[in-house]
Structures are given as structure tokens and as C-alpha cells.
Amino acid sequence: xxxxxxxxxxxxxxxxxxxxxxxxxxxxxxxxxxxxxxxxxxxxxxxxxxxxxxxxxxxxxxxxxxxxxxxxxxxxxxxxxxxxxxxxxxxxxxxxxxxxxxxxxxxxxxxxxxxxxxxxxxxxxxxxxxxxxxxxxxxxxxxxxxxxxxxxxxxxxxxxxxxxxxxxxxxxxxxxxxxxxxxxxxxxxxxxxxxxxxxxxxxxxxxxxxxxxxxxxxxxxxxxxxxxxxxxxxxxxxxxxxxxxxxxxxxxxxxxxxxxxxxxxxxxxxxxxxxxxxxxxxxxxxxxxxxxxxxxxxxxxxxxxxxxxxxxxxxxxxxxxxxxxxxxxxxxxxxxxxxxxxxxxxxxxxxxxxxxxxxxxxxxxxxxxxxxxxxxxxxxxxxxxxxxxxxxxxxxxxxxxxxxxxxxxxxxxxxxxxxxxxxxxxxxxxxxxxxxxxxxxxx
Amino acid sequence: xxxxxxxxxxxxxxxxxxxxxxxxxxxxxxxxxxxxxxxxxxxxxxxxxxxxxxxxxxxxxxxxxxxxxxxxxxxxxxxxxxxxxxxxxxxxxxxxxxxxxxxxxxxxxxxxxxxxxxxxxxxxxxxxxxxxxxxxxxxxxxxxxxxxxxxxxxxxxxxxxxxxxxxxxxxxxxxxxxxxxxxxxxxxxxxxxxxxxxxxxxxxxxxxxxxxxxxxxxxxxxxxxxxxxxxxxxxxxxxxxxxxxxxxxxxxxxxxxxxxxxxxxxxxxxxxxxxxxxxxxxxxxxxxxxxxxxxxxxxxxxxxxxxxxxxxxxxxxxxxxxxxxxxxxxxxxxxxxxxxxxxxxxxxxxxxxxxxxxxxxxxxxxxxxxxxxxxxxxxxxxxxxxxxxxxxxxxxxxxxxxxxxxxxxxxxxxxxxxxxxxxxxxxxxxxxxxxxxxxx
Numbered sequence: 101x102x103x104x105x106x107x108x109x110x111x112x113x114x115x116x117x118x119x120x121x122x123x124x125x126x127x128x129x130x131x132x133x134x135x136x137x138x139x140x141x142x143x144x145x146x147x148x149x150x151x152x153x154x155x156x157x158x159x160x161x162x163x164x165x166x167x168x169x170x171x172x173x174x175x176x177x178x179x180x181x182x183x184x185x186x187x188x189x190x191x192x193x194x195x196x197x198x199x200x201x202x203x204x205x206x207x208x209x210x211x212x213x214x215x216x217x218x219x220x221x222x223x224x225x226x227x228x229x230x231x232x233x234x235x236x237x238x239x240x241x242x243x244x245x246x247x248x249x250x251x252x253x254x255x256x257x258x259x260x261x262x263x264x265x266x267x268x269x270x271x272x273x274x275x276x277x278x279x280x281x282x283x284x285x286x287x288x289x290x291x292x293x294x295x296x297x298x299x300x301x302x303x304x305x306x307x308x309x310x311x312x313x314x315x316x317x318x319x320x321x322x323x324x325x326x327x328x329x330x331x332x333x334x335x336x337x338x339x340x341x342x343x344x345x346x347x348x349x350x351x352x353x354x355x356x357x358x359x360x361x362x363x364x365x366x367x368x369x370x371x372x373x374x375x376x377x378x379x380x381x382x383x384x385x386x387x388x389x390x391x392x393x394x395x396x397x398x399x400x401x402x403x404x405x406x407x408x409x410x411x412x413x414x415x416x417x418x419x420x421x422x423x424x425x426x427x428x429x430x431x432x433x434x435x436x437x438x439x440x441x442x443x444x445x446x447x448x449x450x451x452x453x454x455x456x457x458x459x460x461x462x463x464x465x466x467x468x469x470x471x472x473x474x475x476x477x478x479x480x481x482x483x484x485x486x487x488x489x490x491x492x493x494x495x496x497x498x499x500x501x502x503x504x505x506x507x508x509x510x511x512x513x514x515x516x517x518x519x520x521x522x523x524x525x526x527x528x529x530x531x532x533x534x535x536x537x538x539x540x541x542x543x
Numbered sequence: 544x545x546x547x548x549x550x551x552x553x554x555x556x557x558x559x560x561x562x563x564x565x566x567x568x569x570x571x572x573x574x575x576x577x578x579x580x581x582x583x584x585x586x587x588x589x590x591x592x593x594x595x596x597x598x599x600x601x602x603x604x605x606x607x608x609x610x611x612x613x614x615x616x617x618x619x620x621x622x623x624x625x626x627x628x629x630x631x632x633x634x635x636x637x638x639x640x641x642x643x644x645x646x647x648x649x650x651x652x653x654x655x656x657x658x659x660x661x662x663x664x665x666x667x668x669x670x671x672x673x674x675x676x677x678x679x680x681x682x683x684x685x686x687x688x689x690x691x692x693x694x695x696x697x698x699x700x701x702x703x704x705x706x707x708x709x710x711x712x713x714x715x716x717x718x719x720x721x722x723x724x725x726x727x728x729x730x731x732x733x734x735x736x737x738x739x740x741x742x743x744x745x746x747x748x749x750x751x752x753x754x755x756x757x758x759x760x761x762x763x764x765x766x767x768x769x770x771x772x773x774x775x776x777x778x779x780x781x782x783x784x785x786x787x788x789x790x791x792x793x794x795x796x797x798x799x800x801x802x803x804x805x806x807x808x809x810x811x812x813x814x815x816x817x818x819x820x821x822x823x824x825x826x827x828x829x830x831x832x833x834x835x836x837x838x839x840x841x842x843x844x845x846x847x848x849x850x851x852x853x854x855x856x857x858x859x860x861x862x863x864x865x866x867x868x869x870x871x872x873x874x875x876x877x878x879x880x881x882x883x884x885x886x887x888x889x890x891x892x893x894x895x896x897x898x899x900x901x902x903x904x905x906x907x908x909x910x911x912x913x914x915x916x917x918x919x920x921x922x923x924x925x926x927x928x929x930x931x932x933x934x935x936x937x938x939x940x941x942x943x944x945x946x947x948x949x950x951x952x953x954x955x956x957x958x959x960x961x962x963x964x965x966x967x968x969x970x971x972x973x974x975x976x977x978x979x980x981x982x983x
Contacts, residue, residue: 111673111839118842155620162611162619179602180595185823186662186816221661221825222626225846232698233551237677258672258698258843296546327546371626378625378851380661394551397558398698401665405850406823 110258117252121480122147122496129490136515144520147490149305149458150511151339151375153432157425158374161415185406188399190219194409197416198383202368204422205338210350212385218395219409221380223335223369225402227254227299230365230384233394234329235261235296241331242266242284242298244276246461246497246504248305255299264288264295267500270463273452274307276300276315281322297329297363298322303336303346303456306497306506308437310340310456313347320352320364329363338373338426340456341434353387361387370412372458373429379408433458433510436517440509443521447528451507458510462491465503467531476502487527489520555697561925562587562689562941569935576961584965587935589745589903590956591779591820593877597870598819601860608859618855625851628844630659634854637861638828642813645778645871650790652830658840659854661825661847663775663814664694669843670810670829671699673836674769675736680704681771682724682738684716686906686942686949688745695739704728704735707945710908713897714747716740716755721762737769737808738762743776743786746942746951747906748882748899750780756792760805769808778818778871781879782900790830800832807833815857817903818874824853878903878955881962885954888966892973903955907936910948912976921947932968 106112117123125147134142185191192214199212220226235241237260243251244266255263266284268274281298288295298319302311311319323330332349340346353361366385371377381404386392415421440460441451452461468475473495480493483505494504509517557563565587574582602609611619625631632654639652660666675681677700683691684706695701706724708714721738728735738759742751763770772789780786787795789809800806810831816822826849829840861867885905886896897906913920918940925938939949954962 107673107833107835107839108676111836116839116842150624152620152624155623158623159617159619179599180592183595183598183821183823184590184592186825221847221850222845228846233548236548236550239548253842253845258846296548376623378623380626380848380850390547390551394547394556397556397693400693401668401698402661402847403825405661405825405853407853407856408850411852 113257115253115257117249117257120249120252120496121477122249122492125480125484125490125492128484132488134488134516134519136513136519140519141488143484143488143490144516144523145490145511146508146520147492147506148511149372149508150377151372151429151433151458152512153375153436153510154425154429155375157428158376158415161418161421165414182406182410186403188219188396188403190217190404191406191409191413193417194404194413195219197413198368200419201416201422202337202385204419204426205343205373206346206348206351207343210348210354212350216385216387216392218384218386218392218399219404220382220384220399221402221404222371222377222382223333223367224250224254224382225399226367226369226382226384227251227331227333228257228259229395229398229402230331230367230391231255231259231261232398233391234331234365235259236294237261239294239296240264240288242281242288242295244268244280244300246274246306246494246499248301249492249496251299261296262288262293264293265498265500266298269501270452270504273309274304274461276311276319278318278322281319285326295326295328297331299331299333301333301335302349303334303340305336305457306459306492306494307452307461308454308457308459308506309452309461310346313352316347316349316352320349323363324360327363329365331365331367333367335367335369335372336457337368338429339433339458341430341437342455343426343430345455350385358387363388365391373426376412379412380404381408381412436509436514439514439517440507440521443517444524447521447525449524449528452504459506459508462505462507463503464505465501468503471502473502479503480505483527487523489523550698555693557689557693557697560689560692560941561922562937565925565929565935565937568929572933574933574961574964576958580964581933583929583933583935584961584968585935585956586953586965587937587951588956589817589953590822591817591874591878591903592956593820593881594870594874595820597866597873598860601863601866605859608856611855622851622855626848628659628841628848630657630849631851631854631858633862634858635659637858641861641867642777642830644867645818646786646788646791650788650794656830656832656837658829658831658837658844659849660827660829660844661849662816662822663773663812663827664690665825665844665847666812666814666827666829667691667694667771667773668699669840669847670771670812671695671701672843673839674771674810675699675701678702678733679736680728680733682706682721682728682735684708684720684740686714686746686939686944686951688741689937689941691739701736702733704731704733705943706738710897710946710949713749714906715752716758718758718762721758725766735766735768737771739771739773741773741775742788743774743780743901745776745902746904746937746939747897748902748904749897750784750786750901752784753787753792753795756787756789757796760789760792760796763808764805769810771810771812773812775812775814775817776902777813778874779878779903780901781875781882784900786901807831807836810836818871821857824857825849826853826857881954881959884959884962885952885966888963889969892970894969894973904951904953907950907952908948909950910946912973913948916947918947924948925950928972932972934965934968
């Protein structure tokens, strides 16, 4: 009998990355999820970067604008046209709405042309699609660490492209430096790997901080000098706690009169700012005509449901609503952030100074017996199984310094956050107590 | 311009094909029964517009579902957050029951063996990523859907080797055509990983005979390769012979699902775009008994998940069994009538169609209208049809047919009156040709 024909290398590989602790923690949560009433001793999920703080605003809008979003209500032909619509250009009204929403988030400091918006089913698809377009298998993208664990799959799995990390550390608050970029670039060159671009996330996941204008300019200068691309994933742009704190790469380009822009591409999605990950709404904004054309064609593999486009177009075009939403969402996230920061401080834990995102970058280095990844994972495991908190270890984000953890605060209620902070405080107390009782340090 | 990847700069997106160019011509001058009666009638788009009224009245009777209402509140928040690539359980349950329904319940599907994808386009590409390395090949019977050149090859790097079919036996697959294609692959030093069939066929509009399916199954067993079946048109079967899908064919052969390895190499793709006429909602799926494949494809579906909003709506529509049964029956009846309209209209002027029982189109034999038995003549005829007779039809060469003169003509994407006008235009073309011959 013939040997069983297998699947492709891509199918059999582990590059989907799902065996990382990032995902293992979710599993532990799924098996024993916290519930205020039914399971108060369950695992609290603080490893999921979801935004649940502003749903009421969306629900209210949909309630009071029932004619437009509901299909089949307004015109008899409305449903039909919508159901048939699979043009990869996307619903024009929706593309315009996305462009205008992106402008709103940036306080009008940058303009977006709807004809440069390419729609994809989520930012996951957008990132992969851009990688297919900008790089060949075997090429590399430089990605500053720590970075979103999903990139290992999104940028590498089916594309065959490599990630070369640009190391950042706490000595300068994890800011990207020209030296770090050069060093990563040289490392790639020494391995005969062609670097096709730099991929940044701004505001940063997992740092929860925006990238300073000066740094964006340095990165732009670097990619220009090396003649490569720059992708800026701005998925958290609407989650910066104040509008002025966030500087988009688009603003930097605008201030330079859009010179040399063909190398710049922006990824965006409604999953974080609007809290709608289930609806799969992502986009690529590119200043490069060929990229826009190719991305549109490739988006055939990952179109946004026309039903969803039609639902959201009126809402995103409603300037009164979007202005109010963006402002309120920012305020609520800021409050949550303050709550967790002070709660952690109260427990004797510091975080990286953050100003954006749905999480904070927590420093548990003082709690490590040794400055190693193994110790970090031991601590993570302890926190997961004893403190019953699922948080994300820095190593899963490829952080070069052990001891940092990403802790999400916007996917749970304030009460749950309170409970979590209480558990952390108790944990720290117990550790201190143990150390005292032990009478010596095991270092 | 900065350097882009080979994928970005090559032509594998396939959009230079006449299949897509015809659409472009249509876009420039689209027919409208009131505002542009001298526009081009689109007969190159395989859409089903015949039964929307049934769906629309269902939506009107179930308003609260569009408004995200459920008993005791709103499901909006839950749906908005739901991005689990395993899919909405209620939707998967209804989807597999629907899949059974359109197969006369001859086959039962397990929802755990389903992977949801944003359309069949995504499903087909995902399967190629999972089953073949770049540079490996899949055998595909010709003529085939032009989109496959992009969907199966573009980003995956997989090659297509055609299995040529001929009108001499109604374009059926034969053992020798399979062997010939396999040899061709070997000559090109390409490893064959599988065979890819569309059943019911696009563009032929026919369903595979049990004999053909068995030929393919035997071939796949002997050569130890996969079988991918795009069964997207299953819900459009409107006449005998009855549709038999690959899973049923395996059951008929009594292969033990737990022991026979062929079961782990058979994969089915489907979608709601054709029978339910909802291509915009992007609802596709992969079905397979191969657990490793399902695991990998499920993770890959992250790149093309179905909007939870659409999963929810469809779970409700499909759960209304009475509605669905009536819809399937009525849709079939309407397709049958349209098909008859086109076939008899063409017959009147001596243009035959391949005898068909499914799909949203006919495979029309226009060889008698060609000035010579060449693809050049076919292209000239196609240009004449678009330019002078204002009809966009799909030339057989865009479907990789080896015989010039065949065209795919769609009949379900327009109003009845428009189809009448279109048939009239074809009749005018034929009559003008006959006149020319007489004069000459």
C-alpha cells in the first residue's frame, strides 16, 4: 500500500503559533472562566485585547437608527442589491465612511482618500495580504519587539516571509532606535536575507504606548535610506487616551507634503476602537497605486460581508456620532487605565508609562528569581493557576527582557477588574510574606 | 515605484482574461430596461437572482433578527465580539442540515468537520495551501471556471494541469484523459497532489455521472492523491439525472470511513452564493474527514472569517425548515423555466446547448457561427457579440476549453424580459450570419 499522502508543509507546520503560552492561557480560561455569580473563583481573562467599554454607545445608535441598518426594511430592492454585492472595491459609502472615520480619529490632521482604502475581513487578513504583496518567500520584515504574538502567524505562516526582530528594551522605555533598526537589518544581511520593510504597530501592542513623532520620522528616514517599505498597523489609533497623544504616520507624511510616500501602508480595523471583532472589518490604506490595485484583487479571498458594510456605513459616516463616540471611548479607556495603574501601584507593581490601547505593560521583574525566560514562564504559570489570572507573558511577545507581562483591562467589567486587582494585591502580599518567613533570598 | 513581490507583479491574478474583460465592457455600458435599452446585457455573471422575493419576504416577516433582537434582549454585543474561528455553533448546525437537504438527505454532515470561510473563493485557496507545496500540481478537467487560475494558483504557487474533455462525449471525464493529464504532469516534472472537480460543473451545467465519479475515485486511490470537490452549484440542480456528490459516491462504494484511506483525501467545498443568491455575504465552507486538514484549515480561516452578523442571520433563515424546503423547490422550478427559455430560444435559430440539468448558465455550441475552427475566430465572435450585439458572454477559451466555439451563457442573473431581449439579440446575430452566407 502506498505511503499515506500528507498535507503541505504549511499545513503541518507549527508556524500558526498556536502552541504558544499566549493561546494556552486562553485555554485555561475557557475551561474555568470567572463569573461574578456562578464562578467567582474562576480564571479572569486579562489576555484578550478586546474593547467592551463603549458598546452601549453603538447599541444606542443602532436602536435609534433602525431604518438604515436593517435590511429589507427601506426598499424592496435594498436587500437584493446588498446580497449580490461582492465587488472587491467594497460599498462606496462604506469606503468613504472608513476614510472619514480614520480622519476623525486623527483629529483631521491627515486626509484619507476613499479610493486608497482596500477592505479586508479584519486586520489579520490585511497584514497577511500586505506581506504577500511586499515580500517574497524567504524575504524578511523587521518588527520591533515586543510585538503582538499573532504576527508570527499573520506575517509568516502562509507567506513564507521571515520576521527579524528589532530589539527594544526598558533602558529607554522600549522606544525604537535607529541603532536597533540598523542592527536588525545587518543581522538579516549577514544571513543573506533580503529585508523588504519595517512593520510597526502604533499605538503599540503590547506596550500600550504611542510612538513619538520624532521616532516615526527616524523610522521613515531609515526605510527611505534602505529603500524598503513601512507598514504601520494603527489598529489602536482610536484607543489612544487623548487625541493629541497619537501621531499617525499619515500625519508625518502630510507634514512632508506627501513626498516619497509610495513605500508607506497603513493597516486599520474596527475590532479594537469599535469593539467589533466578530464583524471582520479591516482595511489597508496605501499610498502606492500598484499596492492598492493588487491588494484589491487579493481581497477577493477575504471580503467583508456586504451585509456588515451596509450596517456600519451610515454609523461611521455620521460625524456627530463618531465625534461623540471617539471622545467618549477615549475617556472611558483612560479611566480604566488609571484604575488598573493605581490598583497595581497599590500592590507595589509598576507598569510602563502608557497612553493608549486596551492593556498595560506590567513589570514583574522584581518577582523573578532569575532574569530568565524560564523563570518568567514559571511566574506566568503560577499567576494563571494560583492567582487565576490569564495575562500574557512578555516572551510570547518576543520581548528580549524577561519579566514583563501584558495585562488587558477593557474586556472585563469594572467589578471584575477590581476583583483581579485584589487578587494581585494578595499575591504580592503572600510573596512578600514568604520571603520574610524564609529569612533568606533564594537568589 | 518600490519593489513589490513576484506575486504582486505577475499576471497570475488572471484579470487580463477575456472573462473579466467582458465584465469591464459591460460596466462601461450596462443594459437597463428603462434607462439604457441599448446597453450590453450581462450574460457572463453566474448569479442567481430568481428567488430574492422569497428571501425578502422572509426578512420582512422576521424584522427583529436584522435588528439583532432575541428573546429578552439584544444579541448585538455577543455577535460583535464573536470571532471564534470554529464558527457560530447554531450556524454550523443549520448549514450542515441544509447541505443534507439539498442532497435529498442521502448524506449526513458532521458540523465538527466543517471549516467556515469567507466564500468558496477563500475555501478553495485554503485547501490548496493545505494540500500542496508551491510548484506541485492539481489536475482539473476542462473547461473550468476562469477564477480558478487565480484562486488555486496565485498566492499558493500551485500549478494546474488540465484534464481535457471533448464534445465528442459531452465533455465527460474518461480514464484515458486522466492518465494523459497525469503523464503530462510527469513530463513537466510536476508532482500531482490531487484532482479538483466542480460538480455540478461550471461552465457545463451538468452533473457528474456515477461512472465519472468512480473513475476519479479509482484514479485517486491508485495514484494516492486528494480529491477536491467544489459542490457550490448543488442547490441549483433543476432536472434529472439526480445529483450525486463525492461523499455519497464513496458511501455507495461502501468504503469504511474508519479504515479506507481515501476518506481522508476527499474534501468538499460549498457556499451559499449560488443557490441562495447571497454572494455578498461571503459564506463558504470546507468539509473533510481529515482531522489534520480540518485543524489546519480552521486556523487558516482566521484570514477570511465569516462576519458573525451574517452567520447569525443565516442560522435563522436556515433554521426555518419549512421556508427552506419551499425555497429550494421553488428556486429549482424557476431555474428550470429560465433554462428552458434560453435553450428553446437558441434552438429556434439552430444553436444547440449541451444538455444540462444544473447551474445558472448553458454551455452553448456556437461553432457554426465561427468563420474558422480557431480560437482567433472565437475571439472575433466574442468581440462581435459584445461590440455589435451588446451581449457579454464568456468565451470557452477563457474556461480553457480545447475546442473553439463554445460559450458559457448565464440565464439567472437578469429579469425575464431582459433574457427575452438577449435571446432576441443572439437570434439576430445568427440570422444576420445566415443572410451573409446567402449573399456570399
